[in-house]
Amino acid sequence: MRFTEEHEWLLVDGDLVVVGITEHAATQLGDVVFVELPELETAAAKGDEVVVIESVKAASDILAPLDGEIVEVNDALVDNPSLVNDDPTGEAWFFKMKVDDLSAVDAYMTEDEYKDFIGE
Amino acid sequence: MTTGLLELPLKGLHAELGGKFVPFAGYSMPVQYAAGVMAEHLWTREKAGLFDVSHMGQVRLPLDQASALEQIAPIEVEGLAEGRQRYGFLTNEAGGLVDDFMIARYADCFVIVINAARRAEDLALFEKHLAGFEVITDRALLALQGPLAESALARLLPDVATLRFMDVRRLTWQGLELWLSRSGYTGEDGFEISVPVSVCNAFARALLAMDEVAPIGLGARDSLRMEAGLPLYGNDLSETISPVEAGLSWGISKSRRLDEAKAGGYLGVGVIASHLAGEAARKRIGLVPEGRAPMRGGVPLFLSETSQTQIGEITSGGFSPSLGHPIAMALVQSDTDAHAPIWGELRGKRHPMRQVDLPFFKTSYKR
Missing domain, CATH: 2.40.30.110 (Aminomethyltransferase beta-barrel domains)
Incomplete structure (x- = not known):
């Protein structure tokens, strides 16, 4: 698993990249009450806002971590947004991307580097 | 760490309880505790939630200033009975809202509770129109809200059970005087309690030691007041919104309305009277x-x-x-x-x- 400075995690699954948010991010957000997922087969450029998450406190975005195409979304989050708090790095993945260059994932932080980044 | 923010007298207790602090109205305030906004909100609706609202301004006003206050607020102050509290608001020349407040009448003075974010504007208006008022600096303000608030508080102060909604009373705890009102900002039954700073820690801990009492942060305070349809100054109320537009016509006392004993005589009366007449x-x-x-x-x-x-x-x-x-x-x-x-x-x-x-x-x- 790799980590972005926007507190997303990336997991390579075959030729796809699975994206979610870290436990740290979920804790900071508080109780998640709404998730808006992108449409399937959407082309996304790195940095595009592809998901909206709202907690009881505020709204925030998830950015596409890489250039590619959204090929799968986790509809369970729409009906049950609190999954993001219950299991952020497991069941609560947000989307899967087919990316142009899988090796670009390795440019992101390792778990140890991410822990340093958030000061743990 | 110096943040330029004012600290609550109970800041140490909030930190101990896992409070997450955010800046609010110039104060560092706990927005939530370990349980989180959702759980704290539901707890307050089912049991009893303890809120620290010490950021709010408490102002003592001599009883002889009742009619002076009526010049800046379209409410009946002289007729407020001892032991009772009333909701009110300060208006400006344009008929907008300067702030909303609660005023309680005790045997020897009024006590007004104002919004922290509006302290400067309110005090400027008080300076101009009122004499002898005094900002209270040696008291914390706590709120205990929820269906179990009465039974919990009665274990420390048995007399609270005799208060009705909007009654106020002074009661003694550990030799010091607490000022209680049966009111709040959650839509629940409950109390607001003005506590001398010297005992506020002990008092809050005595309440939190009860199984049914949990600390509740600003986040849940906001969702609770929204569900109860209660407006918040800075969001739903402002200097360019009249009390009538804000849905607060009920707060304009009958005696201050057209053709009544003390009609008008407050700032912005022209605009507010026209809004009451249907022109909002x-x-x-x-x-x-x-x-x-x-x-x-x-x-x-x-x-x-x-x-x-x-x-x-x-x-x-x-x-x-x-x-x-x-x-x-x-x-x-x-x-x-x-x-x-x-x-x-x-x-x-x-x-x-x-x-x-x-x-x-x-x-x-x-x-």
Whole structure:
């Protein structure tokens, strides 16, 4: 698993990249009450806002971590947004991307580097 | 660490309880504790929640200043009975709201509780119109709210059970005087308690030691007051919104209205009287978004999915933990049909909402 400075995690699954948010991010957000997922087969450029998450406190975005195409979304989050708090790095993945260059994932932080980044 | 923020007298206790601090009205305030906003909100509706609202201003006013206060607030102050509290607001020359407040009458003085964010504006108005007022600096202000608030508080102060909604009383705890009112900002039965700073820690800990009492942060305070349909200064109330537009006509005392004993005589009376007579341009309404997306303050409102004419905007909104869906309050043109669907524009997309009566959640005051 790799980590972005926007507190997303990336997991390579075959030729796809699975994206979610870290436990740290979920804790900071508080109780998640709404998730808006992108449409399937959407082309996304790195940095595009592809998901909206709202907690009881505020709204925030998830950015596409890489250039590619959204090929799968986790509809369970729409009906049950609190999954993001219950299991952020497991069941609560947000989307899967087919990316142009899988090796670009390795440019992101390792778990140890991410822990340093958030000061743990 | 110096942040330039004022600290609450109970800051150490909040930190010990896992409070997450945010800046609010110049104070560092706990927005939530370990349980989180949702759990704290639901706890308050089921049991008893303890809130630290010491950031709010407490002002002592001599009894002989009643008629002077009536010049800056369209309420009956002289006729407020000893042992009772009333809601009121300060107005400006344009008929807008300077602040809203609670005023309690004790045997020897009035005590006014004002919003922290409006302290400077309120005190400027007091300086100009009132004599002998005094800002109280040696008292914390706590609120205990929820269906079990009375039974919990009665274990420390048995007499609280005899207070009705909006009654106030001074009671002694550990040799010091507490000032209690049966009121709050959650829609629940409960109390606000002014406690000398010297014992506020011991008093809060005595309450928190009870199984049914949990600490509640600002986040849940906001969602609780929204469900109860209660406006918040800075969101739903401002210097350019009249009390009538804000849905607070009920707070203008009968004696201060047209042709009554003490009609007028307050700042902005021309505008406010015309608004009372039906000329208000805007009104505050309740909205329930049809989808799950919370619609928060600032969202522009329209009468259709395509209309280019904005009819108002959301002033407060968010997710309602008790109802399990989003809710919002808005200021819209007063001629808006009460049954018309309203569309809010969020992230470039229009979402339908229906109008509902306030409050969203039935209040349970002990009248």
